Amino acid sequence: MTTIYRKVLRDAARQKGQVIAVTAVVAAGIAMWVCMRSAYESLVHSQHSYYSAYRFADVFAQMKRAPEMEKARLAAIEGVAEVETRLIYEITLDVEGLAEPASGRLLSIPDEGEPRLNRIHLRKGRLPERGQNREVVISEAFAEANRLGPGDTLDGVLNGRWTHLRIVGVAISPEYVYELRGAAVFPDNRRFGVMWMRREALEAAFRMEGAFNDVSLRLGPGARETDVIDAVDRLLEKYGCTGSYGRGDQLSHRFLSDEIKQDRVTGIFVPAIFLAIAAFLTNAVLTRMVTRQRDQIATLKAFGYSNTAIGLHYFLFAMIPVSLGAVLGTGVGIWLGKGLAELYERFFRFPSFEFALSPVILFGAFAVSVASALVGAMAAVRSVVSMQPAQAMREEGPGLYHRGLLDWIGVGALLPLWTRMILRSIERRPVKSLFTVAGLGMAISVLLVSRYFTDSLDYLMRVQFELVQSESATAVFQEPRPLTARYELSRMPGVLRVEPFRAVPVRLRHEYRTYRLAVQGIVERSEMHTLLDAELREVAVPPEGLVLTRTLARILHVRPGDALTVEVMEGERPVRVVHVAALVDELVGLAAYMNLDALNRLMQEGHAISGAYLRVDPAEAEVLYRQLKRTPAVSSVAVREAMIASFRKTIAENMEVSVQMLAVFAAVIAFSIVYNSARIALSERAHELASLRVLGFTKPEVAVVLIGEQLVLTVAAIPAGFLMGRGLCELLAKWMETELYRFPVILNEGSYLYSLVILLLASVFSAALALRGVLRLDLLRALKTRE
Numbered sequence: 092m093t094t095i096y097r098k099v100l101r102d103a104a105r106q107k108g109q110v111i112a113v114t115a116v117v118a119a120g121i122a123m124w125v126c127m128r129s130a131y132e133s134l135v136h137s138q139h140s141y142y143s144a145y146r147f148a149d150v151f152a153q154m155k156r157a158p159e160m161e162k163a164r165l166a167a168i169e170g171v172a173e174v175e176t177r178l179i180y181e182i183t184l185d186v187e188g189l190a191e192p193a194s195g196r197l198l199s200i201p202d203e204g205e206p207r208l209n210r211i212h213l214r215k216g217r218l219p220e221r222g223q224n225r226e227v228v229i230s231e232a233f234a235e236a237n238r239l240g241p242g243d244t245l246d247g248v249l250n251g252r253w254t255h256l257r258i259v260g261v262a263i264s265p266e267y268v269y270e271l272r273g274a275a276v277f278p279d280n281r282r283f284g285v286m287w288m289r290r291e292a293l294e295a296a297f298r299m300e301g302a303f304n305d306v307s308l309r310l311g312p313g314a315r316e317t318d319v320i321d322a323v324d325r326l327l328e329k330y331g332c333t334g335s336y337g338r339g340d341q342l343s344h345r346f347l348s349d350e351i352k353q354d355r356v357t358g359i360f361v362p363a364i365f366l367a368i369a370a371f372l373t374n375a376v377l378t379r380m381v382t383r384q385r386d387q388i389a390t391l392k393a394f395g396y397s398n399t400a401i402g403l404h405y406f407l408f409a410m411i412p413v414s415l416g417a418v419l420g421t422g423v424g425i426w427l428g429k430g431l432a433e434l435y436e437r438f439f440r441f442p443s444f445e446f447a448l449s450p451v452i453l454f455g456a457f458a459v460s461v462a463s464a465l466v467g468a469m470a471a472v473r474s475v476v477s478m479q480p481a482q483a484m485r486e487e488g489p490g491l492y493h494r495g496l497l498d499w500i501g502v503g504a505l506l507p508l509w510t511r512m513i514l515r516s517i518e519r520r521p522v523k524s525l526f527t528v529a530g531l532g533m534a535i536s537v538l539l540v541s542r543y544f545t546d547s548l549d550y551l552m553r554v555q556f557e558l559v560q561s562e563s564a565t566a567v568f569q570e571p572r573p574l575t576a577r578y579e580l581s582r583m584p585g586v587l588r589v590e591p592f593r594a595v596p597v598r599l600r601h602e603y604r605t606y607r608l609a610v611q612g613i614v615e616r617s618e619m620h621t622l623l624d625a626e627l628r629e630v631a632v633p634p635e636g637l638v639l640t641r642t643l644a645r646i647l648h649v650r651p652g653d654a655l656t657v658e659v660m661e662g663e664r665p666v667r668v669v670h671v672a673a674l675v676d677e678l679v680g681l682a683a684y685m686n687l688d689a690l691n692r693l694m695q696e697g698h699a700i701s702g703a704y705l706r707v708d709p710a711e712a713e714v715l716y717r718q719l720k721r722t723p724a725v726s727s728v729a730v731r732e733a734m735i736a737s738f739r740k741t742i743a744e745n746m747e748v749s750v751q752m753l754a755v756f757a758a759v760i761a762f763s764i765v766y767n768s769a770r771i772a773l774s775e776r777a778h779e780l781a782s783l784r785v786l787g788f789t790k791p792e793v794a795v796v797l798i799g800e801q802l803v804l805t806v807a808a809i810p811a812g813f814l815m816g817r818g819l820c821e822l823l824a825k826w827m828e829t830e831l832y833r834f835p836v837i838l839n840e841g842s843y844l845y846s847l848v849i850l851l852l853a854s855v856f857s858a859a860l861a862l863r864g865v866l867r868l869d870l871l872r873a874l875k876t877r878e
Contacts, residue, residue, distance in 0.1 A: 121421055177303060250298070360822070360826065364540070599647060813846075
């Protein structure tokens with residue numbers, strides 16, 4: 092081992108505390124990188140292999156009723172490689188142990204064998220036998236939530252008739268990796284499940300012999316999805332097609348794609364913050380080393396060591412903590428990634444979910460580690476290269492001292508001596524003080540980022556389920572019904588208030604931009620579905636015109652006063668031009684609203700409603716739900732409390748794991764930054780502190796000078812850290828925004844307090860370290876000429 096390499100190891104041993112601090116920060120960043128990138132690649136790999144093996148369709152369409160002979164015409168469309176028709180119906184279920192009615196989506200499978208597209212994967216049991224009209228296979232998520240399996244039974248309302256269904260299997264499908272009911276964006280596996288039945292049985296139950304109401308298409312190589320969608324719409328328009336759509340708009344796929352997008356953003360954004368901090372700490376340590384080792388650098392140059400060799404020495408020193416952090420972080424990241432993969436396996440439904448750790452991830456961990464070391468060492472190496480031996484042999488000249496701000500404003504003489512010393516030290520070293528404040532601010536900012544997701548989710552739930560949706564339950568009809576149906580609902584036991592609504596599938600068009608969704612017609616001054624702006628002020632539904640969520644308006648590039656073409660996708664399929672009347676802010680999904688009467692006029696259908704929001708007396712809720720179960724006209728009932736519970740069990744629980752992991756790493760980084768700052772301050776001022784001791788200052792007085800300076804800089808860093816943290820949260824919110832969810836930048840008082848408490852604990856620890864250093868200060872060694 093050459094002399095210079097031994098020097099690297101000696102330097103690392105002497106500064107082991109700071110080496111450990113940088114190692115911890117690098118390990119946190121690399122662990123987040125490996126964990127989130129492996130989770131991202133695992134999801135992408137599992138999604139691709141599942142879709143490919145089980146032939147997930149590319150285009151989907153639903154209609155009222157189309158004759159089976161149209162299948163051949165669909166197959167003849169240019170670009171279509173395969174077509175499969177089927178039947179799909181929403182039914183009401185009576186699940187044992189569940190007071191409120193559950194909903195089922197009943198899909199037909201061919202009378203022989205399995206579907207060619209959107210194939211199902213049996214987890215348990217078998218497929219229904221032909222001729223057994225009451226046998227069904229149920230989805231795994233629904234089965235697990237209700238503890239059902241082969242041999243169990245369910246009661247359901249099929250086409251107005253109460254039917255006894257027997258479960259013969261449990262399965263999953265690429266269409267329902269994430270199971271959602273209707274336009275819902277929160278899963279509720281306890282109250283909604285997918286079911287498969289032989290086609291002849293479903294045809295008989297709904298009198299659909301020789302017809303279909305749903306079709307899936309697989310496209311050939313080079314096919315243009317938009318051209319195929321237009322052709323399908325033209326062909327099926329006369330059969331009540333509600334508008335065909337591509338895989339990108341399929342709800343389960345879109346939710347999974349959003350999760351993949353968020354994993355990708357988190358896997359880049361958060362590690363980048365951590366590794367930037369690591370580079371900052373490395374730079375601080377090396378800059379201090381170069382300052383203290385001026386004479387050593389000069390000696391090495393005098394003995395013939397080149398600038399490259401000496402620069403390499405400091406780079407190798409930087410690589411020690413970075414390499415240790417990379418190895419430790421990779422191991423921790425793999426362990427955390429496997430745990431996250433297990434969580435995803437429970438959350439999403441794949442035949443197999445394999446933890447993917449590609450060489451690219453490991454190479455990326457190594458590459459970003461080296462990059463962090465290079466960035467951190469760059470300034471120090473540059474100063475080494477520019478240093479001349481004769482210049483380096485001399486001590487650094489004393490600073491140029493002059494009257495400072497305290498003296499100019501005349502308050503210096505009024506302050507205690509130790510206070511003047513602290514403030515003058517900060518004032519005369521502005522760059523160093525600024526960097527210290529920046530480092531401490533980074534510590535606060537990462538702590539705030541770790542709390543951001545929790546605060547944002549809490550706010551989202553409060554706004555969505557307390558202010559926007561305040562109904563007890565939502566009842567949806569099988570078909571649009573006359574307005575008089577609201578009075579039938581109001582006479583049911585326990586119903587305190589009824590607010591009808593109408594949902595109409597449309598395609599909104601502005602210039603070349605389009606978007607498919609259901610326009611919701613709600614009553615004026617609704618008490619159970621309130622529209623709010625960004626300041627949570629109520630927005631009244633105007634007598635005419637559309638009210639759009641702000642995100643939808645941004646997608647369509649419209650603002651209040653602009654005209655939108657509304658292409659209705661049901662009934663007579665009228666096309667109308669409607670002006671945008673107002674914008675509202677909703678955090679979940681995209682929506683378009685109209686006054687109920689205005690929407691009925693647009694449809695030219697009289698007074699029709701699709702369902703109603705219900706306010707229910709809790710004491711009579713079970714009686715009401717039992718009655719709704721046996722009401723053929725009602726296709727589904729969504730209970731608000733059940734949606735909240737489902738949200739907490741799925742979305743919040745899934746995110747909580749990542750949040751806790753981020754919080755732990757953020758706390759580690761905060762401690763590392765504060766510790767490193769204290770160590771550098773003690774090292775830099777050892778000569779000054781020893782001089783004070785010789786001049787008669789006591790150890791406690793000397794400690795106050797050192798600790799007081801750190802305290803002042805820490806207090807100065809608090810507002811800077813708050814601003815930096817909020818800025819990072821705003822960037823993260825912007826990059827993670829999807830059509831299904833928007834995370835507002837919300838940071839509660841508790842999060843700021845949490846950041847301050849962690850910073851305080853780190854500061855107390857660092858102060859104790861500084862006090863210990865002062866008490867053990869070797870005066871003779873400190874006052875000698877620096878080595």
